[in-house]
Amino acid sequence: MVQANIWVRYLLVAALAAPVTILAARATQEDHERKRVYDKDHKDYHNWDDNENRAWGQFLTENHRESHEYAKSNKKEQSEYWNWRHSHPDKD
Numbered sequence: 485m486v487q488a489n490i491w492v493r494y495l496l497v498a499a500l501a502a503p504v505t506i507l508a509a510r511a512t513q514e515d516h517e518r519k520r521v522y523d524k525d526h527k528d529y530h531n532w533d534d535n536e537n538r539a540w541g542q543f544l545t546e547n548h549r550e551s552h553e554y555a556k557s558n559k560k561e562q563s564e565y566w567n568w569r570h571s572h573p574d575k576d
Contacts, residue, residue: 521554523566530566535574543568 519532530536532554540554543565554562 525563526566526570530569539569539572539574540565542572 520529521532521536522529537554541551543549544551547564547568549561554565557565
């Protein structure tokens with residue numbers, strides 16, 4: 485009887501925790517999808533996703549720069565990146 489009672493408690497906890505876990509995962513994914521960056525010089529927005537991250541890495545490599553996050557770069561480097569990016573569009 486005690487053994488069955490423990491299993492019922494485990495199932496109850498799992499049933500209550502599952503929706504919370506699913507909602508948290510969905511919120512994290514939506515936040516990642518909504519990350520947009522404004523390009524002041526070209527007056528447009530860009531979605532920052534895995535593709536943009538790849539392009540940022542390529543920009544750094546081609547310009548012989550140390551690897552670092554876009555968010556940690558200064559305004560001059562960000563401007564240089566968007567100029568480079570507009571001249572290097574994605575090949576769809």
